[in-house]
Amino acid sequence: MKLRILAISMAIFMLIAAGCSNSSSEGAKEKDGGDAKKDTQTIKVAVQPWVGNGPFWIAEEKGIDEKHGIKIETVLFEQDSDMNAAFASDKVDVANLATHTTVRMKANQDLEMKAIIFMDESHDADAILATKDIQSVKDLKGQKVAFEEGATSELLLQQALSEEGMTLEDVETVFMPAAQAGLSMISGDVKTAVTYAPYINEVLDKKEDDGVHLLYTGKNSPGLISDIVVAKTKFFEDNPEAKEQLRAVWDEALQYWRDNEEEGNEIVAKGSGITADELPSILSGLKFYNSEEQAEKVSSGELKKAADNIQKLMLEAGSMKKEVNLDEIFDME
Template sequence: MKKWISILITVIFVFSSTMLVFAAPAPEETTKVRIGTQPWIGYGPWWIAKDQGLFEKYGLEAELVDFIEDKEVNAAFASGDMNAANIATHTALKLFSVGLDLKLVLVEDISTSADAILVSNEISSIADLKGKSVAYEEGTTSDLLLNYALTQSGLSLSDISPVPMPASDAGTTLLSGDVQAAVTYEPYISEILKNNDSIKILYKAEERPGLISDVFVVSAKWAQGNEETVRKLLQVWDEALQYYQENPEDARKIIADAVGSAPEDLVTAFDGVQFFDVNENQKALSGDFLTTIQDVAMVSQSIGLFETIPDFSNLIDASYVD
């Protein structure tokens, strides 16, 4: 009798344990998202988020896909291979103007001194660039900055000898003496200045605040079924930016590692970038940045990104930062 009671107790225990296993709540499903990026410190908070596990905190499995040239990340996003992308403001305008269904949901940063025109010491003004060879990447922030600087001095591209090439190569080409000027951005600026004291900065992006800026865009079609994911991504950005502000030394090391430079070589680069959190975006996306977009559009039109300036009223979606 005792033997049968023992067997019965065992069966009940096993059955109860099995039911508990089946009754246990299933783990929350992870949402996958692919984000296009480049080795630019303005996108640094995403690498901080990756390092600090912030994507996982919000149930996201984020793949940060790095590209070297603007055209590469633009093509990947336009093809639908990326759900979201970090791109320059003028690039967002260009993609929107050709009919790409995207939404600008976050202003990430503006460059003050992290984008610049570098020259050899004998050149002292933008006017001195007349007739000179200038290396820059067409259709990028470098193109935008160069054209704006030339226009402010009464010049145009026809007054110089353009030498198109990736921004990553422009500075080294200047070092070799093959051109007299180069337009590029950090970390390339710091690397060039560190290696040759005969090179100097002639013109910085701070001459027109906001002209060189970066935004976070998402596929409108993808966002329609992933509104909560977009909001979570902005929360991740906000927390990563908070970490940057509270732990600047460690945060800058994370970003420097991601872009392939030493933190001590990027001090001026970090100082030349202003980040925007979600609260600041609430004001920017409904006010100040709208004016900036119009200025960027005018310069973009002058460099041939589009013939007529389109209506950008449907480009920005501020609902995710409200």
């Protein structure tokens, strides 16, 4: 009887020891990174309800981000100022910013950052709208012009005026958000407004029969109104693989949209807060870039020329405290 009990006890001991051994072995594997699954890194990307962010919404929806080892979490902001503040204070990892905003933040806040993707540039998606009695930029002298201060609308107006030897001091500025600028034209409060799609289309749909027209658009100055993907330099130092992962996600998601236009439009419209029917007219005024197309823009010198011009305009307007070395910002070769 004692021998039988001893045998059973030994058997139980061996099973427990084997279990502990396996548990320790698995724990060691996880500790050493053996067979344990590596966690996917979540990257918070600041965006606004603008169709230019479309490929990132598609990447989230279709799981394209996780194919490249990251999980993109888009964080939506309604105003430029709120998004810029979140980026500056590290509430987000990455931000999809206007090129001029990036340059200005570098100059005024001394932020060390890198722009790694040239997302898009506006052709007819940003515009100065005017009534029929204003047929040239020179006619804006002394007129009320509604636009959002510090945003792309202000930059577009500055460029248009500078080409005629004029400045913002030659017009009566009326500051308001871009959506309201369009509404102020519809109501007749101003004769000129600077805004972007879909508000451009809204104004033209209601006032084109009254002679409201496009006076000046992004197409008149290629590259002036553009968007780029930016992160703090330290973020890329701490996450050396993130740069190529983000680029790969952008390229694949953009191609997916190009290959699956109807489905892609539904996803992007939802993210932008508009209907899919509104999207084609907006997209017709935009040009998106993948890595190969971006490289061509860089090598041709077009990107540098546009960035130099942006900096010049902001220095002249006093919205930048100092000139910056643009080569320290752009990492798009």
